[in-house]
Amino acid sequence: MKRWHELFLRWEEGSISEAELTELKQWLSDVEVRRELAEELLLTGVLVEAFRAQQRLSLPVRPAADRAREWSSGAGTVGRSQWARSAAWLTGLAVGVALLTWVAWVLWTNLRLGPSIPEEEQAFALLAELEGEAFVVAQQERRPIRAGQLLLPGQSIATSGAASQAVVNFRADAVHMRLGGDTVLYVASDADTSHGRPLLVLEQGQLEVSVDRLIRRRQISVRTPLGIAVAEQEQTVFHVSEAVGLMVVRGEARFTYTATGQSVRVGAGQYVAVADGEVYTARYLGGEGRVWTHFVREFTDTVSVTFSRDGRWLAAATRQRDGLGVRLGHVEPGEVRALAGDRSVAFSPDGQVLAAGDSGNVRLYDASTGETLRVLEWGERRWTTKYLTFSPDGRWLAVGKGNRDSVGVVEVWDWRTGKLVWARLGHPRGVTALAYSPDGRFLLSASLDQTVTVWDGAQGEPRTQFLLVNGHVVRSMAFAPDGRTVALATGPADTRVRRAGQIVLWDVASERVLAKLHGHGRAVSSVAWAAAGRILISGSADTTIRFWDVERRREYAMLQGHRAEVGFEALAVALSPDETWLASLSFDGTVKLWRLGWLHDEPTMKRPVAHAFPAFLPLKGGIYAFDRESAQSAGSLGALLKGDVRN
Amino acid sequence: MESMSTPSAKELASRFMAERHALLGFIYSMVRNLTAAEDIFQEVWLRLQEASERGEVITDLTKWCRGVAKNLILHYWREKRTRKVVVDSELLDLVEQALNEQPDKWLEKQRALMECIEQLPQKAKQLVQMKYEEGLSFAAMAERLQRSMESLKMALCRIRQALLKCAQRKLQAMEALP
Numbered sequence: 001m002k003r004w005h006e007l008f009l010r011w012e013e014g015s016i017s018e019a020e021l022t023e024l025k026q027w028l029s030d031v032e033v034r035r036e037l038a039e040e041l042l043l044t045g046v047l048v049e050a051f052r053a054q055q056r057l058s059l060p061v062r063p064a065a066d067r068a069r070e071w072s073s074g075a076g077t078v079g080r081s082q083w084a085r086s087a088a089w090l091t092g093l094a095v096g097v098a099l100l101t102w103v104a105w106v107l108w109t110n111l112r113l114g115p116s117i118p119e120e121e122q123a124f125a126l127l128a129e130l131e132g133e134a135f136v137v138a139q140q141e142r143r144p145i146r147a148g149q150l151l152l153p154g155q156s157i158a159t160s161g162a163a164s165q166a167v168v169n170f171r172a173d174a175v176h177m178r179l180g181g182d183t184v185l186y187v188a189s190d191a192d193t194s195h196g197r198p199l200l201v202l203e204q205g206q207l208e209v210s211v212d213r214l215i216r217r218r219q220i221s222v223r224t225p226l227g228i229a230v231a232e233q234e235q236t237v238f239h240v241s242e243a244v245g246l247m248v249v250r251g252e253a254r255f256t257y258t259a260t261g262q263s264v265r266v267g268a269g270q271y272v273a274v275a276d277g278e279v280y281t282a283r284y285l286g287g288e289g290r291v292w293t294h295f296v297r298e299f300t301d302t303v304s305v306t307f308s309r310d311g312r313w314l315a316a317a318t319r320q321r322d323g324l325g326v327r328l329g330h331v332e333p334g335e336v337r338a339l340a341g342d343r344s345v346a347f348s349p350d351g352q353v354l355a356a357g358d359s360g361n362v363r364l365y366d367a368s369t370g371e372t373l374r375v376l377e378w379g380e381r382r383w384t385t386k387y388l389t390f391s392p393d394g395r396w397l398a399v400g401k402g403n404r405d406s407v408g409v410v411e412v413w414d415w416r417t418g419k420l421v422w423a424r425l426g427h428p429r430g431v432t433a434l435a436y437s438p439d440g441r442f443l444l445s446a447s448l449d450q451t452v453t454v455w456d457g458a459q460g461e462p463r464t465q466f467l468l469v470n471g472h473v474v475r476s477m478a479f480a481p482d483g484r485t486v487a488l489a490t491g492p493a494d495t496r497v498r499r500a501g502q503i504v505l506w507d508v509a510s511e512r513v514l515a516k517l518h519g520h521g522r523a524v525s526s527v528a529w530a531a532a533g534r535i536l537i538s539g540s541a542d543t544t545i546r547f548w549d550v551e552r553r554r555e556y557a558m559l560q561g562h563r564a565e566v567g568f569e570a571l572a573v574a575l576s577p578d579e580t581w582l583a584s585l586s587f588d589g590t591v592k593l594w595r596l597g598w599l600h601d602e603p604t605m606k607r608p609v610a611h612a613f614p615a616f617l618p619l620k621g622g623i624y625a626f627d628r629e630s631a632q633s634a635g636s637l638g639a640l641l642k643g644d645v646r647n
Numbered sequence: 648m649e650s651m652s653t654p655s656a657k658e659l660a661s662r663f664m665a666e667r668h669a670l671l672g673f674i675y676s677m678v679r680n681l682t683a684a685e686d687i688f689q690e691v692w693l694r695l696q697e698a699s700e701r702g703e704v705i706t707d708l709t710k711w712c713r714g715v716a717k718n719l720i721l722h723y724w725r726e727k728r729t730r731k732v733v734v735d736s737e738l739l740d741l742v743e744q745a746l747n748e749q750p751d752k753w754l755e756k757q758r759a760l761m762e763c764i765e766q767l768p769q770k771a772k773q774l775v776q777m778k779y780e781e782g783l784s785f786a787a788m789a790e791r792l793q794r795s796m797e798s799l800k801m802a803l804c805r806i807r808q809a810l811l812k813c814a815q816r817k818l819q820a821m822e823a824l825p
Contacts, residue, residue: 001804005804011738012679013679025735025738025741028741028742028745029741034748037742038669038745038748039749039756040672041669041672041742042668042753042756042760043672043807043810043811044672044676045667045669045671045672046672046757046761047764047775047778048671048675049671050764126660138682141682143686148693148696149692150689
């Protein structure tokens with residue numbers, strides 16, 4: 001070690017003496033030493049940046065196939081085998097040919113594309129716009145960041161708060177990234193990505209990536225919790241988020257599923273779905289929906305939405321500070337009344353009466369006038385009414401009550417006379433959902449105690465109890481038209497937890513779980529059957545509504561029409577009886593109506609489901625992809641999913 | 648919504664980022680604290696933008712940035728004086744001079760260094776990581792690795808020299824290409 005270097009190290013360590021400092025300065029009067037020092041400083045800068053970036057990218061994020069290739073190529077350089085040595089000259093020849101080819105290619109592309117954009121223009125990311133608050137995260141610290149500030153490679157940017165947004169321009173404005181609220185994005189350096197690692201890592205939240213142009217044909221890659229999205233074309237726009245994974249708005253992207261290394265091309269209007277470890281594309285349904293009414297976002301509590309049997313009326317409920325948490329009105333645009341009540345609503349089968357939870361009671365309204373007909377009161381006030389449902393024949397009204405810290409009560413009322421038929425302290429914790437079997441013989445109650453109990457509808461005798469073994473809670477239940485299959489919307493007990501929920505299909509008669517449908521990123525909070533039991537529609541705390549092909553046990557479309565909100569816990573869905581309207585109520589405070597005429601009119605849907613979705617064809621090695629040609633020839637599945645979701 | 652995407656800002660950012668490693672190395676070597684170095688680095692950038700918006704004519708962006716960085720380092724030292732940070736503006740001038748004497752185009756060298764870093768053996772990477780990613784002192788590294796401080800200093804010095812030589816070889820090889 002040179003003397004000046006040793007002294008400079010001591011300076012950097014803060015352990016240099018006055019005499020040594022004087023000596024160091026004397027050394028630095030030599031121009032050659034200053035030249036060496038300048039190189040050392042450059043090296044320090046490169047090291048600081050490189051190692052900060054490498055620390056974050058040390059996770060094995062490449063597909064298994066890539067890793068295998070890397071391993072096989074690495075075996076040639078570390079501990080060469082006899083065979084490898086004997087083949088070395090061949091490799092050398094191949095490298096020589098490859099080098100010549102590369103030189104020719106570079107010359108060709110430069111001639112064809114004109115002068116390339118300087119390398120230095122590719123490196124930076126600039127925070128161009130900021131709404132709300134954001135932080136730069138580095139060295140396990142976070143510091144506020146302002147618009148105009150640079151993001152160094154190896155740093156993350158984190159927006160703070162659901163309403164915050166940030167726009168980061170990358171690669172000399174060739175790529176724009178719009179970060180949503182509560183989003184954390186890590187920006188890797190170009191050197192990192194030269195080894196196949198992703199350029200951007202979405203650690204949390206949602207991101208829109210717009211690729212205007214690719215500099216030197218270099219791809220833009222984003223790692224998400226599910227896999228790696230790569231934009232290979234210019235003029236590509238895609239969304240990545242925890243909820244949706246990857247969705248392409250414009251252009252085309254490739255998605256590699258981290259768990260298996262499978263990849264799939266995703267076209268405009270498609271998103272990536274995974275079923276049974278297979279990755280495939282499904283249709284992303286755009287559109288904004290019509291806002292039927294608003295709520296004030298005040299509580300993070302149960303939400304409910306329902307159609308009357310004739311499909312003309314719509315009711316919705318959540319908890320409001322003024323106590324007017326029920327909305328009642330026509331489906332068509334018009335007046336929407338605000339009525340006393342909260343959390344849950346249900347129309348009587350004849351559509352004349354609307355029942356609504358009202359703290360610990362039940363309030364019955366004349367559906368046409370909104371006048372209170374009767375209040376059903378029983379039990380302790382602290383047993384909050386959480387769920388209501390009429391029996392199919394309209395004779396009984398079942399009421400589920402209770403909170404996290406109280407018992408779960410199931411009541412059945414003869415609502416016309418106001419008499420309580422039976423009541424059971426059925427669960428050690430509050431009731432979350434109820435469902436009558438289509439023949440009315442059975443009533444199911446789900447509870448925060450993670451169980452579902454089957455009751456004799458008339459007598460209130462418990463028949464059986466089903467425990468969700470994964471510790472999930474059921475938040476919505478719906479019987480299929482076959483009268484024996486129940487769809488259970490499940491998720492973590494605390495819906496704010498960022499853990500995936502699932503839909504459980506349960507055969508009540510045999511007490512067997514038929515299937516578990518995975519796809520939602522967070523708790524599933526609502527389910528509804530459609531197309532005579534061939535389709536399931538679900539709403540989730542991940543803000544999406546998904547459409548499931550029941551026979552194939554996989555989702556085929558998604559609608560994302562609500563905003564994520566702080567404390568977001570639920571999204572309720574309801575399908576009009578003629579299956580032309582879908583209503584959704586979310587924690588963003590809006591009730592929206594979506595016209596889904598295709599669900600009813602679609603000719604392919606009238607055939608058994610196995611033939612209704614010919615659009616999923618196996619591609620290489622069991623990877624599934626949406627086949628547009630088949631979809632078009634099938635009639636209108638492609639078309640309906642492209643444009644038939646409208647206001 | 649604040650907005651900062653003007654062509655001049657874009658051009659400035661490109662030029663600034665092209666020279667960033669030497670500037671960051673300069674700041675880090677002088678303040679000896681990664682977080683403080685990054686703060687100063689960002690502040691230099693923001694001041695550069697402000698100057699540009701004011702219409703200030705900057706003939707030599709690299710020297711201008713180093714000058715601002717030097718003032719910020721001095722300010723940092725003054726604030727930390729109570730913590731017995733060794734302060735020497737004469738040394739700072741000499742280090743600045745060392746950088747100013749070098750050609751501004753570091754790009755090829757940076758790229759070559761990055762490639763060389765990728766090829767470092769794992770143990771060497773571990774040492775460099777402790778120093779430049781975790782910001783550990785030699786004393787802390789010695790305690791963690793149960794080695795003497797002197798041997799660690801020598802090891803790190805050897806790694807750095809190997810990297811510089813590796814980069815030099817790469818650059819020479821590139822120059823030799825027809």
